[in-house]
Amino acid sequence: MIHAHESNDDQLTPAYAGRLNQQPTPKNRIPAGESPPTAVYRFIHDELLLDGSSRLNMATFVTTWMEPEADKLMAESFDKNMIDKDEYPQTAEIERRCVNVVADLFHAPVEGSAIGVSTIGSSEAVMLCGLAMKWKWRQRREAAGLPTDKPNMVMGSNVQVVWEKFCRYWDVEPRYVPVTETSFVVDPDAVMERVDEHTIGVIPILGTTYTGEFEPIEEIHDRVVAYNAEHGLDIPIHVDAASGGFVAPFLHPDLRWDFRLPQVKSINVSGHKFGLTYPGLGFAIWRSKDELPEDLIFHVNYLGGDMPTFTLNFSRPGNQIVGQYYNFLRLGREGYTRIMESLRDITMYLSAEIAKMGPFEIISDGSAISVMAFKMKGEQPFSVFNVSDQLRTGGWQVPAYTMPADATDVAVMRIVVREGFSLDLAEGLIAALYKAVDHLTEFPPAHPPEPEHFAHT
Numbered sequence: 001m002i003h004a005h006e007s008n009d010d011q012l013t014p015a016y017a018g019r020l021n022q023q024p025t026p027k028n029r030i031p032a033g034e035s036p037p038t039a040v041y042r043f044i045h046d047e048l049l050l051d052g053s054s055r056l057n058m059a060t061f062v063t064t065w066m067e068p069e070a071d072k073l074m075a076e077s078f079d080k081n082m083i084d085k086d087e088y089p090q091t092a093e094i095e096r097r098c099v100n101v102v103a104d105l106f107h108a109p110v111e112g113s114a115i116g117v118s119t120i121g122s123s124e125a126v127m128l129c130g131l132a133m134k135w136k137w138r139q140r141r142e143a144a145g146l147p148t149d150k151p152n153m154v155m156g157s158n159v160q161v162v163w164e165k166f167c168r169y170w171d172v173e174p175r176y177v178p179v180t181e182t183s184f185v186v187d188p189d190a191v192m193e194r195v196d197e198h199t200i201g202v203i204p205i206l207g208t209t210y211t212g213e214f215e216p217i218e219e220i221h222d223r224v225v226a227y228n229a230e231h232g233l234d235i236p237i238h239v240d241a242a243s244g245g246f247v248a249p250f251l252h253p254d255l256r257w258d259f260r261l262p263q264v265k266s267i268n269v270s271g272h273k274f275g276l277t278y279p280g281l282g283f284a285i286w287r288s289k290d291e292l293p294e295d296l297i298f299h300v301n302y303l304g305g306d307m308p309t310f311t312l313n314f315s316r317p318g319n320q321i322v323g324q325y326y327n328f329l330r331l332g333r334e335g336y337t338r339i340m341e342s343l344r345d346i347t348m349y350l351s352a353e354i355a356k357m358g359p360f361e362i363i364s365d366g367s368a369i370s371v372m373a374f375k376m377k378g379e380q381p382f383s384v385f386n387v388s389d390q391l392r393t394g395g396w397q398v399p400a401y402t403m404p405a406d407a408t409d410v411a412v413m414r415i416v417v418r419e420g421f422s423l424d425l426a427e428g429l430i431a432a433l434y435k436a437v438d439h440l441t442e443f444p445p446a447h448p449p450e451p452e453h454f455a456h457t
Contacts, residue, residue, distance in 0.1 A: 025043065052395065052397050053395055055420060055421070055425075056395050056396050056397060056425075057397040058396065058397060058398045058399075058414075058415045058416055058417075058429070059397050059398065059399040059414070059416065060416065060418075061209075061242075061243055061270070061273045061274075061371075061416050061418070062272050062273060062278075062279050063272050063273065063275075063276055063277055063278055063279070063418060063419065064418060064420060065418075065419060065420030066276070066277070066278060066323060066327075067326075067330070069326070069330075070323050070326045070327070070330075073319075073322050073323065073326055074278065074319040074320070074322055074323045075319070076319075077091065077317070077318050077319035077322045078317060078319055080317065080318035080319065081315050081316070081317070081318065082095070082118075082315075082316045082317060082318040082321065083307075083309070083311075083314050083315050083316065085307055086307070088318060091318040091321065091322065094321055094322060094325045095118050095318075095321045097325065097328075098118060098271075098283070098321055098324050098325055098328065099116040099117065099118060099283065099285070101328050102116065102245075102269065102283045102285055103116055103285050105245075105246075105249045106241075106245070106249075106258040106259050106267055106269075106285060107258050107259045107260045108259050108285065108287055109259065109287065109288075112287060112288050113288050113289045113290070114259075114285065114286065114287055114288065114289075115285075115286050115288070115289045115291075115292055116283055116284055116285035116286065117283070117284050117310055117311060118271075118281065118282070118283055118320075118321055118324075119281075119282040119283065119284055119311065119313075120280040120281070120282065120313055120316055121270055121272060121279065121280040121281065121282040122160075122162070122240070122242035122268045122269065122270040122282040123162040123165075123282070124282060124284075124311065124312050124313060125242075125268035125269070125270075125282040125283060125284035126160075126162045126163060126166060126240065126242075126268050126284075127162070127165075127166055127169075127170075127312055128284045128296075128310060128311070128312065129238050129266040129267075129268055129284050129286075130153070130163075130166040130170065130172070130200075130201070130238075131170065131296060132266065132286065132291060132292050132293060132296060133153075133200045133201040133236055133238060133265075133266070134151055134170060134172060134200050135293040135295060135296055136200075136236070136291065136293060137151060137199075137200040137201075138151070139293065140234065146197075150173065150198045151171075151172045151173065151198055151199075151200045152172060152173035152174070152175050152194075152196070152198050152199050152200065153166075153167060153172050153173070153174055153175065153199065153200055153201055153202075153203060154175045154177065154191055154194045154195055154199055154201075154202045154203065155174065155175070155176065155177065155186075155202070155203035156176065156177045156178075156179060156185070156186040156203075156204075156205065156208075156215070156404075157176040157177065157178050157179055157404040157405040157406065158179050158184060158185070158186070158205065158208050158209070158210050158403075158404050159176075159203065159205065159209075159240070160209050160240070160242065163203060163240070172200065173198075175194040175199075176405065177190045177191050177194060178190070178404075178405050178406035178407070179403065179404060179405075179406060179407050180406060180407055181403075181406075181407045181409065181410050184208065184210055184211050184213060184363065184364075184403060184407065185205075185208060185213050185214070185215045185216070186204065186215055186216075186220075188216055188219045188220050188223050191204075191220055191223070192223050192224075192227060195224070195227060195235060197231070197233060199235050200235075200236075201235065201236050201237065201238050201265075202220060202224055202235060202236075202237050202238070203237075203238050203239075203240055204216075204217045204220050204237065204239060204240070205239075205240045205241075205243075205244075206239055206240065206241040206243070206244035206245060206248060206257055207241070207242070207243030207244030207245075207247065207368065207369045207371070208243075209243070210373065210401075210403060210404070210412070210414070211363055211364040211371065211373040211412070211414070212243065212364050212366065212368055212369045212370075212371025212372065212373065212414075212416075213364050213368055214244060214248075214255070214257070214368045217237075217239060217256075217257040217261070217264075218256045218257065218261060220237070221237055221261045221263055221264065224237055224263055225262070225263050228263070235263075236263060236264075236265035236266070236291070237261070237263050237264045237265065238264075238265065238266045238267070238268075239257060239258065239264055239266075239267045239268075240268060241257075241258075241267050241268060241269045242268055242269060242270040242273060242282070243270070243273055243274065243369055243371070244274075244368065244369050245267065245268075245269030245270070245274075246269060246270075246271070246273065246274035246275045246276075246336070247274050247340050247368075247369045247370075249336075250333065250336045250337040250340045250341075251337070251340045251341065251344060251369075252368075259287045264287065265286060265287055265288075265291045266284065266285065266286045266287070266291060267284075267285050268282060268283065268284050268285075269282065269283050269285075270282045271283060271320070271324045272320070274340070274369065274370075274418075275324055275327065276327050276331075276336075276339070276419050277320060277323045277324045277327060278320065278323060279320075280320065281320040281321065281323075281324055292310065296310055297309070297310045298310070339419055340370070343370035343417050343418070343419065343421075344366055344367065344369075344370055346370070346417050346421065346422075346423055346426050347365070347366025347370040347371065347372050347415070347417045348365055348366045348367060348372075349423070349426060350366070350372055350415060350417070350426055350429065350430065351365040351366055351372045351374075352365075353430045354372075354374055354430070354433065355374075357433065357434065357437060358377070358437075359376060359377055359380050359437060360374045360375070360376065360377055361374060361375050361376070361377040362374050363375060363412060366417065370416065370417040370418070371414065371415070371416050371417070372414070372415050372417075373412045373413065373414045373415075374412060374413055375410060375411060375412045375413075376411070381440070381441065381444035381445075382440040382441075382444060382445055383400075383411060384400040384411050384412060384413045385400045385411065386440050386445050387400065387413065387433070387436050387437070387440065388400035388413060390435075390436035390439060390440060391432055391433070391436055394432050394435075396429060396432050398413055398414070398415055398429075399413065399414055400412070400413045401414075415429075
């Protein structure tokens with residue numbers, strides 16, 4: 001969200017003026033003098049009480065709970081700048097280990113030269129991987145004496161908004177594969193209809209934002225490989241595994257979606273989603289150093305020694321990578337598997353209970369990742385937007401939105417189940433849904449809320 005500058009003189013009035021402060025505190029200007037730390041804490045603490053509860057926020061994929069030991073480690077690392085690898089060599093070493101763990105989870109070739117970086121979430125990782133694909137495509141075209149002015153990227157209309165941003169920011173034509181009102185993942189035939197010599201990459205999704213479903217990555221891969229062989233091209237596949245990359249290795253270990261498929265050249269994943277780490281943390285992994293053009297790597301020496309860097313950001317805290325390493329050591333494969341199984345079971349319980357209620361039809365049941373989505377069944381006196389509004393009165397944040405292009409008439413609700421969301425809380429959510437449905441049945445809304453397209457931001 002972009003905020004406009006305001007110069008008005010609105011003020012915050014202290015709750016404990018007699019004891020802590022004698023004058024109201026300006027909102028939009030720096031105060032003239034100092035204030036006691038207890039007063040400042042109280043001002044901000046009390047105002048933040050107006051936020052919703054992160055634990056009841058079923059809209060977000062982002063982790064909202066970690067163990068106290070992880071909290072402590074991360075607090076101890078707030079002051080470490082991730083970019084300064086000379087000053088904080090052990091934090092840099094921990095980042096290197098985490099990149100290797102992720103590459104191993106994604107079956108990077110043992111005999112190869114996989115390379116990767118940690119990022120501030122998958123948005124930065126996507127930008128980096130997209131740039132690498134564009135640079136590689138341009139290099140191939142220039143070497144062949146071919147024009148480089150019309151790059152395109154093939155992806156579903158269900159992509160997260162960062163892919164739209166990449167295409168607009170870096171002047172790449174987005175070729176969207178529409179979903180339908182009965183299928184919310186891309187069709188491989190429709191993907192291949194949009195591929196040509198100007199395609200810098202094909203982007204399937206492992207766990208879509210809208211419904212949590214896996215797209216048919218292996219089938220898309222095989223089609224792209226055949227197309228490349230027929231036309232003498234080398235169109236790469238990048239897998240957007242922001243949501244599913246830390247789920248599939250544990251719940252679906254035999255699913256072929258990663259570097260086991262030779263034309264998958266890069267993968268992004270979010271540590272702050274099912275990597276179970278607080279925001280913001282992501283990873284960009286390439287199957288080989290050859291997939292990351294050297295022209296994109298910068299070398300700086302003013303922090304001490306030569307430091308190669310490939311990030312959009314520079315300074316950033318090192319505590320997220322510490323938190324991720326804690327999870328890797330603390331949980332191991334066994335722990336991650338146990339958690340993902342538990343989240344899946346709770347999500348499928350929710351799906352089954354919601355299906356029993358009558359007015360709802362399940363779209364995705366949480367068997368892929370712990371995300372389920374549902375819509376209204378037939379004609380009802382209320383919409384999913386009404387249900388979402390009713391749930392919010394009890395503190396539950398369950399988003400309602402319309403589906404993307406060619407399926408905008410379909411409105412759904414989506415529930416993301418994350419670590420820390422217990423079966424008891426799931427039962428509380430079901431009870432709240434029953435209460436909302438009963439209320440809306442007895443008092444049908446005269447003017448349903450206006451449907452809105454899903455806002456990724």
